[in-house]
Amino acid sequence: MSKEKIVLAYSGGLDTSVILAWLKEKYDAEIIAFTADIGQKDELDGLEEKALKTGASKVYIDDLREEFARDFIYPMFQSGALYEGQYLLGTSIARPLIAKRMVEIARMEGATAIAHGATGKGNDQVRFELTAAALAPEVKVIAPWRIEEFREQFPGRAEMIAYAEAHGIPVKASAAKPYSMDRNLLHISFESGMLEDPWFDASAATNRDMYVLSVSPEEAPDEAEYLELEFEQGNCTALNGSRMSPLEVMERLNELGGKHGIGRVDMVENRFVGMKSRGVYETPGGTILFSAHRMMESLTMDREVMHLRDSLISRYSALVYNGFWFSPERQALQALVTESQKNVTGTVRVKLYKGNVIAAGVKSPVSLYNPDIATMEADPSKAYDQSDATGFIHLNALRLKVLAGVEHNAK
Template sequence: MAKEKIVLAYSGGLDTSVILKWLKETYDAEIIAFTADIGQKEELDGLEEKAFATGASKVYIDDLREEFARDFIFPMFQAGALYEGQYLLGTSIARPLIAKRMVEIARAEGATAIAHGATGKGNDQVRFELTAASLAPDIKVIAPWRIEAFREQFPGRAEMIAYAEKHGIPVKATASKPYSMDRNLLHISFESGMLEDPWFDASAESNRDMYVLSVSPEEAPDEPEYVELEFEAGNCVAINGERMTPLQVMEKLNELGGKHGIGRVDMVENRFVGMKSRGVYETPGGTILFTAHRKMESLTMDREVMHLRDSLIPKYASLVYNGFWFAPERLAIQALVTESQKNVTGTVRLKLYKGNVIAAGLKSPVSLYNPDIATMEADPTQAYDQGDATGFIRLNALRLKVAAAAQAKSR
């Protein structure tokens, strides 16, 4: 009989390298290693050779960067998603894409299971498995960190390092590590280790070497730089007059934002599984795009449509953070978002300076701003009669007056 096949989300680090070998031994299965190229850059170097050397029967390293930008990052930014007022969801939005491709590979290879290296304390386990449940409920999910036998064998990193050395697994790791990192096209995150102390100052000059995508604001150029972003139906399609794909937009904005120290966030957030965690994020390009998109909406989006969409931002952001990207409620909100973006078209000019993204101009062929109506001078259009405000205020004040009178009677 043919061996069972398992598709493993493989990064090449210590955890997934050990898991690859452990799965092969424990399940007597063929392990298909899958790595999604979503912008990790040099972290992908040598991964194929490493996976084969560790025991993989087949290796996929798929370039998903354009799909990531076009079908995941851009729709999320159209929705204005921001988790707990700070987090631009860089790790969260990558997981459903990775899990989706794992399911596709499992189907193509006839695999009966997929596996991941997410721990039982984090959000990623939920994101991977909710995506799998949505797209392939018949495929089994193996989460070694939630299997007691695995945890007993590997209670800590020292045991994993020893196991790797014993089995000739080519990993670079030490028993101590100051923090963990996760990188993609949208951001890079840092957590655990020294960052578990919320009093630890991650912005201090002594920790400057931790950051990858951006210089510190103090080290940024002393002269501001202007940039123009062109939008069509809520998506950025050009920078400084040059048409670009979503991937090219993200790469260019990351370069500009990183140069000017933009997009660093240090926060304590609420994980879906119930605990608080401290994370430090670099999202240079995403911060510029988020700001520019909001500015474009301010000029072109109907007030009530904007307020309705804005009322859904906390829900939408939570759905992304918690792993419900393919859930019907997220898709329903996205349909409303897409409709709301039809007229979000025009150009935003921004000034980038020492960690700041500053508005420096807006224009649109479908602008809803009419200076003739908004002017404090005489209105040449006669579209607004200031006297009409008297009745408007009187009607809106009626219930307040009734309530005040009722309160006065009860005293």
């Protein structure tokens, strides 16, 4: 009989390398290692060879960067999603794509299970497993960090290093950086280690070596740089007149944002599993795109449509953060978002300067801004009669006057 097959989300680090060997040993199974290329750059170097040496029977390293930008980042940015007012959801939005591809590979390979290295305290376990439940409920999920036997065998990093050495797993056993890092096309996140102290100043000059995508605002150029972003139905399609794919837009915006120290966030957030955690994020390109998109909407979106969409931002952001990307409610919200974006077309000009994205102009062939109506001078269009405001104010004041009278009589 052929062995059971398990598809493992594999990064090549100590945890997933040990998990690969442990799964193979415990379940007497074929382990198919899967790595999604979603913009990790040189972190992917040598992964296939390492996975095979560790015991994988097959390795998939799939370039999902364009799909990530087009089908995940762009739709999310159309919604204006911002978790707890600060986080642009860089890690959150990547997990459903990774899990989606994992279950696709599992079906192609006839695997009965998928496995991941997310811990039992984090959000990623939820994101991976909710995606699997939505797309392939018949596929079993193995989460080693939630298995008592695994935790007892590996209570700390030293035990994992010893296991790797004993099993000939090619993992560097040097001292770890005092934090963990996760990178993709949209951002880099840093957490744990020294960052678990919320009083620790990650922006201090002595800690600047931690950052990868951006210089500090203090070290950014002293001269501002102008950038024009063209939008079509809420999606950025060109930079400075050059038409680009979503992937090309994100890569170029990351370069420009990083150069000018844009997109650093340091926050304490509320995890879905119940605890607070401190995270430091670099999202240079996403910060520019988020700001420019909002500027474009300000000119082209109907007021009530904008306010309705904005009232759903918190809900949409929580759905992404909590792992419900493939839920029917997120898809329903996305339909509303897509409809809201049909006239978000035009050009935004921004000025990039020392960590800031500064508005420098916006124009659109479908602009809802009419200078003849908005002018403080005489209105040549005669579209607005200022005396009409008297009745408008009286009607809106009526309930306030009635309430004030009731409260006065009650005294």
